[in-house]
Amino acid sequence: MRASQSVIPGSDEELMARRAASLGPAYRLLYNDPVHFVRGSGVHLYDSAGEEYLDAYNNVPCIGHSHPAVANAVSEQLRLINTNTRYLQDGVVDYAEELLATFPPELGNVMFTCTGSEANDLAVRVANFVTGNSGLIITENAYHGTTAVMAGVSPSLGPGVPRPANVRLIPAPDRYMLAVSDDELREYMLAHVRAAVDDLVASGYGVSALILDTLFSSDGILPNPVSWIAPAAEIVRGEGGLFIADEVQAGFGRLGAGMWGFTRHGVSADIVTMGKSMGNGYPVAAAVFRPELLEEFGPTVRYFNTFGGSSAAISAAAAVLHTIKNEDLVAHSKVLGYQIRTEVQSLASSDPRIGCVRGQGLALGVAFVSQEGTRVPDPALASRVVNAMREKHVLISASGADGNVLKIRPPLVFGREDGARLVEVLAEVLDATRD
Amino acid sequence: MRASQSVIPGSDEELMARRAASLGPAYRLLYNDPVHFVRGSGVHLYDSAGEEYLDAYNNVPCIGHSHPAVANAVSEQLRLINTNTRYLQDGVVDYAEELLATFPPELGNVMFTCTGSEANDLAVRVANFVTGNSGLIITENAYHGTTAVMAGVSPSLGPGVPRPANVRLIPAPDRYMLAVSDDELREYMLAHVRAAVDDLVASGYGVSALILDTLFSSDGILPNPVSWIAPAAEIVRGEGGLFIADEVQAGFGRLGAGMWGFTRHGVSADIVTMGKSMGNGYPVAAAVFRPELLEEFGPTVRYFNTFGGSSAAISAAAAVLHTIKNEDLVAHSKVLGYQIRTEVQSLASSDPRIGCVRGQGLALGVAFVSQEGTRVPDPALASRVVNAMREKHVLISASGADGNVLKIRPPLVFGREDGARLVEVLAEVLDATRD
Numbered sequence: 001m002r003a004s005q006s007v008i009p010g011s012d013e014e015l016m017a018r019r020a021a022s023l024g025p026a027y028r029l030l031y032n033d034p035v036h037f038v039r040g041s042g043v044h045l046y047d048s049a050g051e052e053y054l055d056a057y058n059n060v061p062c063i064g065h066s067h068p069a070v071a072n073a074v075s076e077q078l079r080l081i082n083t084n085t086r087y088l089q090d091g092v093v094d095y096a097e098e099l100l101a102t103f104p105p106e107l108g109n110v111m112f113t114c115t116g117s118e119a120n121d122l123a124v125r126v127a128n129f130v131t132g133n134s135g136l137i138i139t140e141n142a143y144h145g146t147t148a149v150m151a152g153v154s155p156s157l158g159p160g161v162p163r164p165a166n167v168r169l170i171p172a173p174d175r176y177m178l179a180v181s182d183d184e185l186r187e188y189m190l191a192h193v194r195a196a197v198d199d200l201v202a203s204g205y206g207v208s209a210l211i212l213d214t215l216f217s218s219d220g221i222l223p224n225p226v227s228w229i230a231p232a233a234e235i236v237r238g239e240g241g242l243f244i245a246d247e248v249q250a251g252f253g254r255l256g257a258g259m260w261g262f263t264r265h266g267v268s269a270d271i272v273t274m275g276k277s278m279g280n281g282y283p284v285a286a287a288v289f290r291p292e293l294l295e296e297f298g299p300t301v302r303y304f305n306t307f308g309g310s311s312a313a314i315s316a317a318a319a320v321l322h323t324i325k326n327e328d329l330v331a332h333s334k335v336l337g338y339q340i341r342t343e344v345q346s347l348a349s350s351d352p353r354i355g356c357v358r359g360q361g362l363a364l365g366v367a368f369v370s371q372e373g374t375r376v377p378d379p380a381l382a383s384r385v386v387n388a389m390r391e392k393h394v395l396i397s398a399s400g401a402d403g404n405v406l407k408i409r410p411p412l413v414f415g416r417e418d419g420a421r422l423v424e425v426l427a428e429v430l431d432a433t434r435d
Numbered sequence: 436m437r438a439s440q441s442v443i444p445g446s447d448e449e450l451m452a453r454r455a456a457s458l459g460p461a462y463r464l465l466y467n468d469p470v471h472f473v474r475g476s477g478v479h480l481y482d483s484a485g486e487e488y489l490d491a492y493n494n495v496p497c498i499g500h501s502h503p504a505v506a507n508a509v510s511e512q513l514r515l516i517n518t519n520t521r522y523l524q525d526g527v528v529d530y531a532e533e534l535l536a537t538f539p540p541e542l543g544n545v546m547f548t549c550t551g552s553e554a555n556d557l558a559v560r561v562a563n564f565v566t567g568n569s570g571l572i573i574t575e576n577a578y579h580g581t582t583a584v585m586a587g588v589s590p591s592l593g594p595g596v597p598r599p600a601n602v603r604l605i606p607a608p609d610r611y612m613l614a615v616s617d618d619e620l621r622e623y624m625l626a627h628v629r630a631a632v633d634d635l636v637a638s639g640y641g642v643s644a645l646i647l648d649t650l651f652s653s654d655g656i657l658p659n660p661v662s663w664i665a666p667a668a669e670i671v672r673g674e675g676g677l678f679i680a681d682e683v684q685a686g687f688g689r690l691g692a693g694m695w696g697f698t699r700h701g702v703s704a705d706i707v708t709m710g711k712s713m714g715n716g717y718p719v720a721a722a723v724f725r726p727e728l729l730e731e732f733g734p735t736v737r738y739f740n741t742f743g744g745s746s747a748a749i750s751a752a753a754a755v756l757h758t759i760k761n762e763d764l765v766a767h768s769k770v771l772g773y774q775i776r777t778e779v780q781s782l783a784s785s786d787p788r789i790g791c792v793r794g795q796g797l798a799l800g801v802a803f804v805s806q807e808g809t810r811v812p813d814p815a816l817a818s819r820v821v822n823a824m825r826e827k828h829v830l831i832s833a834s835g836a837d838g839n840v841l842k843i844r845p846p847l848v849f850g851r852e853d854g855a856r857l858v859e860v861l862a863e864v865l866d867a868t869r870d
Contacts, residue, residue: 024544025733109459298460
């Protein structure tokens, strides 16, 4: 074909063609003009032409790209020993104790997996086993993972993934789009949780678990208000169900208020799952349980994950946890997040296309609406802003059921000057898109 | 409690108590007297007292514990960049092409996950999507993973994990226990496959896939005969189903006959999954597809796995694949495996407790029976041998629905002297257990 013959060997165009041919059509690339990255350092990524980009999107490298603490720990561990949890090992026990110490005391056991999907999948297995029920309640644009079961509770994957009959949706807790007060939002959410519970019971599934990302990342970054999750969990428990806090997005200090998002909500979690930032990019994830839940599941069902809790995975996770603590990144996330949010709010005050600026810590959502006062989502503008910022070498993305919310979620080691650059480029792009 | 007060701080006993307290009751340790490993090198592991062990069990570190090629590749990659497949990257495309070149040409797309469980889970998602059916056929003591869906097709996990209604079992292809010829075994297996297919169709599930570990590792190491899988796959295809070759155990040259176990059987696979040895311990796994299967699944369902195909995972996988090729480990597996098998067969010829010695490449099964000629499985003896060999610092395990089969599955870099030591210690232990 003429077109493919004209592709320059070694070019990004050629790489994209080879990628499509070998990986197939299920893979996507970010941005209209995808970026080819060859190097990362701290909050910066560098493309194949040596151009620098500010990373305000990736939450996985939470202590920064190519952090030496993780590289050194994994490198040393791979040279020493990297084996599984069926042998006694010190590292996994030391880390388990250190991790559990960051939780309320009722959460006393941790089980290791490789991915957040596997952690959520295990959490649901345990919840179904313990409750004897199978009904699951999630938010309308949730994302909880990519295994068969978790894809079924991830409506953000789109209509191509059918929703199983045992799953009920509740709305996203979006007080801006609903145009309600905090109190009204709480009543609204609780009414929906009650309806979902009643429907699951009436349908014979019973209630296994309410699963919530306490940042509501894929629902559009909705960490506030914090008034409704605790009573929602009580409604679920009233029918024998559990509350699973999915901390894959919110965990490890992202929200600048302790290590875990659910504690902001004053709710007691039965199971907490984590992943993404846990190993700064090394595949390691976990589920933390109230020990009572594993009393029968453990001996009856057992669980072994070949790479879960293996020596090198734990060495990466320990390096990340120590860095978050030693560099006080949780407090940093709170302070810097507040500053960035305030500056973006100031931009918004003179820009009617921005309906709402919200967030907590280093998780920021900016919702675009098409006409002042109408609250009609404007995903086209969000996409235009995301791609224009990429052209100016600042990486962010979009979120929410309508795709109209900027998702800004930088590594925790984002600096004040990085925040200033992010806001400046956002301001430029907002100006340039005012037509 | 008096008992716990008497535990010596820093002892393995204390570590076991701390481990149980933090990880909970779902975790198991190998051997009656668990081993605390602190160092690994090549085919050797070293315990906390500095004592050396010969590893004849772990297939994950296929090119050897702490192999510098993997440590160096991962270390360099973690210092350079470790990001995901939503950005263009060279490494994942280069590796995808190199991996696909090891397959028959009809298998043209690869998708990356972190674990074999995730790869099998994805394979089943694709099979269900493409066929519109949900019925799965597996062997009676299969193991295919630990996600909710894969645990349901892993009867080796035991009766604590219920089997879903859409799953049908066929027997293990065990010509020794069935006391049949190769031809009789083929007819027996095909009759069971036909019955499973008919039952799934009659029950309304239809046939989604036949999933087989082509080594039948958890069924007791049954790589031969190779006559029945190809016609079994055709029976399944006749009802619109697919054949999934689970190469998590057999793949990457383990069987000493090419890279993949299914090609020995002269069968064409629709999907092939792999994991374990792929990254020598770094969590990386994959599913390879006939591209037609992804044509609609890809754009409709999409797939993104945060750590799957990430830069460091690919660097580990590439180091492993290059080492297997450069050191000709497939040929080595064939030659050494044959030698060890022959020597163990010679032990068996004078020991009526050994009913059958079988295997292929560096996968060896030794089935114990309680009385000469009766073919009554003797799991107690297998357990006694496994634990006695551990006391003599040679690591193996047991397998099969009855647990009566020694599972010997060393790293591919096992040497001739390692094989000699394995056989010598096995002989000693067989002598010592003759009572």
